[in-house]
Amino acid sequence: AERVERAVGLFDDLGCNMIRCWGGNVYEDHAFFDRCDECGIMVWQDFAYACCFYPQTDDFLAQVRREAEAVVEKLRNHPSLALWCGDNEIDGFYANAGLNPGANRLTREVIPQVLHRRDPYRHYVPSSPYVPPSLVGAPDVWAHTPEQHLWGPRGYYKGPFYMQHSAHFIGEIGYHGCPNVSSIERFISPEHLWPWDSNDEWQVHAVYHWQHQAISRDRIQLMANQVRELFGAIPDTLAEFALASQVTQAEAKKYFIESTRLRKWHTSGILWWNVIDGWPQFSDAIVDYYFSRKLAYEYIRRVQRPVCVIVGEAGSGKYLPVVVSNDTRSPADVHYRIWDAEDRQTIVEGDFSAPPNQNWQVDRLRTFASDQRLYLIEWEVDGERFGNHYLAGTPPFRLEQYRAWLQAIAALPRPFDAERVAR
Structure with a gap:
């Protein structure tokens, strides 16, 4: 109870x-x-x-x-x-x-x-x-x-499978994320904490799905592969691995939710998998069995606000759309600002009255194929401030660079402690 x-x-x-x-x-x-x-x-x-x-x-x-x-x-x-x-x-x-x-x-x-x-x-x-x-x-x-469970190859979260689906409603979609190290230490014995590969205790606390494609049956290997998709390499310590995995999961699930909101009304909703584990394990959950939150919890908490400012994908163009998504049944007066995490210079800023239950593109950001940037987003509605971010560019990203960016992400409205992520 x-x-x-x-x-x-x-x-x-x-x-x-x-x-x-x-x-x-x-x-x-x-x-x-x-x-x-x-x-x-x-x-x-x-x-x-x-x-x-x-x-x-x-x-x-x-x-x-x-x-x-x-x-x-x-x-x-x-x-x-x-x-x-x-x-x-x-x-x-x-x-x-x-x-x-x-x-x-x-x-x-x-x-x-x-x-x-x-x-x-x-x-x-x-x-x-x-x-x-x-x-x-x-x-x-x-x-x-009409409704689909979007599991597929479980590769890069912005790959064609996730970007070009035809679902009108997403009944399942997920991405693996390693639990916090302090949680792993509660269900894995000290001598088996690391490495992840060929580790029987890790396998006991995971899933091996015989009915899936061979490439994604072993969910520990899958989790490591997803880290490599984003960062180009698999870290060689437990602390670094847990951090990289949680970043990968958080960015993936944030993207799944944002892209669904941007496809309104072609795609009318998303039930992502899943909130909390029913036993100690390595999984898609964003909260582990011990109620320890992964990074994805903080990102999802921000992008599931009823009024949200989202940066979308450029597609075949040269600009990233800036969209105000208002899922409420009332108009929303929004003041928004987007700036670069490195030089903190404002790139776009403005005011917009968002009609109820609609998406509106209010601005755009020039993008280049060579970009690897972090955009920070803040908006205000009815005197309350909210925050989000957008990771621009294509993998591989450097984990050390993202670790530095994480401090700026954490400091946005609805803040969290960046130093505690994956600990």
Whole structure:
């Protein structure tokens, strides 16, 4: 119960407006939903079926029906419960096997019948991602569903897979980040703290995903590879590795959220994976099992503000767009300023009245292929100051340079202690 209270507090502090309880999860008790009700956080609730083929026998379906009836009757009166989802990724399993997901009686027959009788006015989607009849038999189904889980090759976070997707809603997306060293010391024995490679204890506290591409099955190796994508090399000490990994994760997840906001309304939302670990491990979470925050927590907390100033990508042009994203239902008068982290000279500054629920480009920054710069961003709305940053250029970046920039990033509104990052 204490962990639930603290976890929902994290969701609220981060500015999350929806949480997905996925099909590999448990059904949370009333305490969780009560807190979400109070905080105004919507819940996407999967039924507890995930990533496999389930029996279609009458006996098993009867058990599914009894479970669904009990869960729906228990939770249906919570206003935070936004929608029911039949399962996690099972439509995709059917499609990949050349089968019709519509033949899955759990999500097309039993669960819809229960909902029709016991919670008829709440939204229901059969699977996440849902494969509609029009896509059955189509090649590369996963890339064409309206909702998508954007895992892919897990390479550079600004690679084509992440920049050119077609999702109208992102139900899953993530990037690995090493826990703080102080947390690792609590679940890895002293003689196995380092190196990361060929380390059995690290592997015990990670995932080896046999169903994924060989290049991304070993999640410890994946975490190291993602560090190399951004910095060109893998550090040779635990402290440096943890810092580099947390920077990589933080920049990646910040980009995923910002790019989703900039694609409004083509892409209408993102449920990134994930807030907190359920056990001590190396993972995509931004808060570890011991409630120690990774750097991504601080970055996400800034870019999930209802009104946010975002620097986008140049695309084929020579300018980076400066966009005011107003996700509120009211106009917002914004004063913004962007400056270079090195010389602290103001590059653009201005005032703008942002219409409700819209994005507007208010300025642009000249960019060059050779740039490796850090832009610092600050804006004010209703007397309150906010901060963000933009890492310009392409890898490899130098970790020492980023460490120096981190001091300036940390000092922006909603500050944090740069010296404690990854410790």
